[in-house]
Amino acid sequence: MDRKEFLSTIGITAASFALINCIGCSKKSDSASGSVTGPTGVDFTLDLSLSSNSALLSNGGYLASNGVIVAKTTAGAYIAVQQSCTHESYPLIYQGSSQQFYCNNHGSAFTEAGVVKNSPANRNLTVYKTTLTGTSLRVFS
Ligand code: FES
Structure with a gap:
């Protein structure tokens, strides 16, 4: 058969x-079509004195935690956006020298403010607030 x-x-x-x-x-x-959204109700704190968070001590460094990319810009500001690309949910990376978040899957790029710079993504990233108190970096909605 x-x-x-x-x-x-x-x-x-x-x-x-x-x-x-x-x-x-x-x-x-x-x-x-852009239905991928970032996590809601975000509220967590990163201890920057821990070696696991040391990437955030350098300008241009970043890490991912709780579905969020937290980055330190080349100017030294802390920013945070959803980790998943709004196109097809692929994990983004931060490119400090280009001042953007980038998706290696199909090449979408987003400004540091989470705004679409290059398609195919057509929806902006969810942006989170950050507050630094001593060595504690709070990331929240
Ligand atoms: S999944 Fe990011 S550009 Fe397609």
Whole structure:
């Protein structure tokens, strides 16, 4: 029995395969239209005296925590945006020298204020507030 005979025997046709494949497609097209949002109710604190957070001691450094990218700009300000690209949810990186957040998946870029700079993303990033008290950096909605 070859593959076609086997599938015919169990009642699966080419149309069935197309339907199964389209179930997977629908989520992809939703996110491609910009439905990916950042986390809500964000409120966490990073202790900058810990080595695990040392990336934030250098201008241009960044780390990801709780679905948020926290970065220290080349000017020394702390900024925070959602970690997921608004195109298809790929994790963003921060490029301090270019003053942008960048997605390696399809090349979208966002300003440090979270505004779309380069498509295919068409929705801005969710931006979070930051407050530094001593060595405690609070990130919140
Ligand atoms: S996932 Fe497509 S540009 Fe980010």
